[in-house]
Amino acid sequence: MNSTEIIASFRVYCGNDKFSRFLSKFQRESRTVYKLWHWQAELVDAFVAQSEAVLSAHEVVEALSDGKEFMFACPTPTCEYIVTCLDRATSQWFCGECGVGWETTAALFTAIQEITARYPYRRQCYIINQDTIEPAPRSQYAPDYSELVRTEWDDARDPN
Ligand SMILES: [Zn+2]
Numbered sequence: 001m002n003s004t005e006i007i008a009s010f011r012v013y014c015g016n017d018k019f020s021r022f023l024s025k026f027q028r029e030s031r032t033v034y035k036l037w038h039w040q041a042e043l044v045d046a047f048v049a050q051s052e053a054v055l056s057a058h059e060v061v062e063a064l065s066d067g068k069e070f071m072f073a074c075p076t077p078t079c080e081y082i083v084t085c086l087d088r089a090t091s092q093w094f095c096g097e098c099g100v101g102w103e104t105t106a107a108l109f110t111a112i113q114e115i116t117a118r119y120p121y122r123r124q125c126y127i128i129n130q131d132t133i134e135p136a137p138r139s140q141y142a143p144d145y146s147e148l149v150r151t152e153w154d155d156a157r158d159p160n
Helices: 003-014 016-024 038-050 057-065 105-118 120-125 145-150 152-157
Strands: 082-087 092-095 126-128 133-135
Touching (some): 003 016, 003 038, 003 057, 016 082, 016 092, 038 057, 105 120, 105 126, 105 133, 120 145, 145 152
């Protein structure tokens, strides 16, 4: 199995909601280092155990972490989680935490541009190039990112 097949198979195994939640809870410590929560490791092990292909848990995690496009900070106000790509072929995006989805990558990028214009501390979550946007590693996020995003509830409650 190549990594695309592994990802597709794992997605079917999990279902969209759990798959998206799994990816959004990936702890991205740097561009290349990922850490799994206990429940995630268990899920990977269970997937490997039932898979007919000969796979190791390490291979599955490698496949899932392959592709920085999985790892955008969610651009929904008050949400500090991660937007994941449900299907690379259709470029459909979803945040398992706030439940907001984007039908295209262009729509996601528009949302990122809007939120970073509104809340400048969110710019550190992205590398914004001329034609495209890349996710920045967690280490580049504002150190008090969670608290900053939480303050967005003030605007959400009182839009004026
Ligand atoms: Zn979200």
